[in-house]
Amino acid sequence: MSPRTRAAEATDIVLAVSGLTIEARSxxxxxxxxxxxxxxxxxxxxxxxxIVGESGSGKSTICLAILRILAANVDIVGGSIVFExxxxxxxxxxxxxxxxxxxxxxxxQDPLSSLDPVRKIGIQLTESRRLHxxxxxxxxxxxxxxxxxxxxxxxxxxxxxxxxxMLSGGMRQRVCVGxxxxxxxxxxxxxxxxxxxxxxxxxxxxxxxxxxxxxYGTSVLLVSHDLAVVxxxxxxxxxxxxxxxxxxxxxxxxxGDPVSPYTRALMATVPTxxxxxxxxxxxxxxxxxxxxxxxxxxxSGRCSNEQPRCRKEMPxxxxxxxxxxxxxxxxxEGGEA
Numbered sequence: 001m002s003p004r005t006r007a008a009e010a011t012d013i014v015l016a017v018s019g020l021t022i023e024a025r026s027x028x029x030x031x032x033x034x035x036x037x038x039x040x041x042x043x044x045x046x047x048x049x050x051i052v053g054e055s056g057s058g059k060s061t062i063c064l065a066i067l068r069i070l071a072a073n074v075d076i077v078g079g080s081i082v083f084e085x086x087x088x089x090x091x092x093x094x095x096x097x098x099x100x101x102x103x104x105x106x107x108x109q110d111p112l113s114s115l116d117p118v119r120k121i122g123i124q125l126t127e128s129r130r131l132h133x134x135x136x137x138x139x140x141x142x143x144x145x146x147x148x149x150x151x152x153x154x155x156x157x158x159x160x161x162x163x164x165x166m167l168s169g170g171m172r173q174r175v176c177v178g179x180x181x182x183x184x185x186x187x188x189x190x191x192x193x194x195x196x197x198x199x200x201x202x203x204x205x206x207x208x209x210x211x212x213x214x215x216y217g218t219s220v221l222l223v224s225h226d227l228a229v230v231x232x233x234x235x236x237x238x239x240x241x242x243x244x245x246x247x248x249x250x251x252x253x254x255x256g257d258p259v260s261p262y263t264r265a266l267m268a269t270v271p272t273x274x275x276x277x278x279x280x281x282x283x284x285x286x287x288x289x290x291x292x293x294x295x296x297x298x299x300s301g302r303c304s305n306e307q308p309r310c311r312k313e314m315p316x317x318x319x320x321x322x323x324x325x326x327x328x329x330x331x332x333e334g335g336e337a
Contacts, residue, residue, distance in 0.1 A: 014084060014186055014219045015043040015066070021078035022061055022070070022243075036061050036243045038079070041236075043187070048213070048220045050230040050251070052266070053240035054285075059223045063189045066221075067100055068093075084186060101128040105180030105218075106189040107209070110196050111172035115164040121175055122160030128182045147178050151208060170201040174208060181212045188213065191223045206233060227270050231255050236323075239263045242298025244314070249324030259326040261305045297329065305330045 020039045023032040036058040043049050051059045064070050066081055068088060081088040083104065088096065108114045115124060125147070126140035135143055141160075148156035151174045164172055173193065180188055190209060194202035210233060213220050224230055230237055230251065237254050239247040239262065247260040258264045265285045285302055297303070300310040307330050315329045 012044050013042050014045050015221070016082040017041050017062070017066075017079070018082070019079035020062065020065065020076070020081065022058070022065055023075055023077050024071075025073045025075070032075075032077075034243060035074070036065070039238075039240075039243075039245050040079075041238055041245070041248060043219050043221065043236075045186070045219055046213075046217055047235040048210075048222055048233055050222045050224055050234035050237045051240055052224055052227060052230055052237060054266075055225075057240040058243040059240055060191050063106065063191045063221065063223060066187075066189060067104060067106060068096055069100075098132070101185075102132045102134075102183040103185050104187045104189065105183070105185040107173070107176050107180045107191065107193040109192045111169060111176045112164060112196075114176050115172060117164050119163075120160065121162050121164065121167070125160070125175065125179055125182065128179065132183055134183055143182075144178075147182070148175075150211075151175075151178050152204075170197055170205070173197060173201075173205055177205065177208050177212060181216060181218070184216045185218055188218050188220045189223075190220055192225065193222075194226075194229075202229075227255065227267060239266065244298050244327065245317075246297075246299065246328065247324075247326040249321070253321060253324040259320050259324075259331045260328050261303045261330075261332065262299045263326075265302075265304075297327070305332045 018040045020036055021034065022036040023034050025032045039058070039062065041049065051062065053059055061070070061074070065076055066083070066088065068091075070076070076089050079089070083099070088099075115121075122141070122144055125144045126135070129135040129140050129143065130137065144160060145156045148159050153159050153171075153174070159167070159171070159175070167175070173196070177193075188209070193209065194205050197205060206229065209220065212218070222230070222234060234251045236249065237251050238245050239254065239260060241262050247254055247258065247263045254263065255267065258267060269285060295311065296313045297310045297315060300306050303310065305328070310329050315327045317325050317327045319325050
């Protein structure tokens with residue numbers, strides 16, 4: 001690879017997370033709990049990277065850490081988050097304010113709590129563009145009308161004059177997508193954006209996110225429980241469990257040829273329309289026999305491939321195929337034991 005090619009690839013990296021470690025403090029005398037440990041990944045311009053895993057695996061915490069909007073008792077204690085060449089973990093709060101909402105947007109799970117209930121939609125939708133000097137009041141109103149129309153609203157003017165409680169959940173979440181993309185961000189953080197929506201609206205909202213992504217050339221970090229959605233929309237996927245990335249790589253490789261026992265177990269729990277579903281019980285991941293005692297792999301105690309060393313030492317990250325990584329002492333299927 002020539003130096004010129006390497007330089008081009010380096011400038012194509014929008015986000016580079018390296019060794020990210022996060023702890024939560026529960027009290028002055030209690031030891032901190034590590035909720036994300038040594039997570040690393042890169043995102044290229046225009047790509048969709050998904051983070052999947054059970055609740056409590058650290059997915060949403062990573063999103064909040066990128067914007068440095070973690071709870072007061074949660075701290076980044078190691079690693080770096082380099083966004084377009086700047087390390088967000090070392091950035092001043094004033095500098096971060098210039099990035100939040102302009103170069104990095106976010107869509108959260110609950111649209112009602114994301115919007116200010118006492119301010120009209122028009123004010124909230126245009127706020128970022130006005131604060132960052134993109135538009136004045138008049139041009140921001142023109143943009144907001146056009147933006148709402150592109151988000152599928154038949155009467156944008158009525159929406160602009162409405163308060164959040166006057167809209168349905170799906171309408172509120174569409175507004176949140178409009179706000180997140182309002183300044184044409186380089187990166188969008190989508191933290192389970194369809195969780196609070198009716199099933200009939202989930203696909204529509206995801207299509208809107210992807211349409212806006214194409215419009216602005218945005219990279220999307222998607223947190224999701226839905227492996228079927230991830231398979232269809234993401235370029236790369238990171239499988240999290242217990243604050244650790246147990247497998248990562250191209251979607252086709254990770255979901256088509258999973259190496260980590262946890263990835264395989266997670267995929268086995270997804271219901272299908274195959275005939276055997278009528279007679280076979282849906283697979284489940286067993287509860288840990290000794291939850292929380294392991295100093296090694298966080299999946300020990302639940303893993304059918306467990307060996308004694310699994311509880312004592314976290315396995316190193318191994319490259320199974322180009323760009324496809326896993327961390328497991330005894331993968332059994334797909335990787336080398």
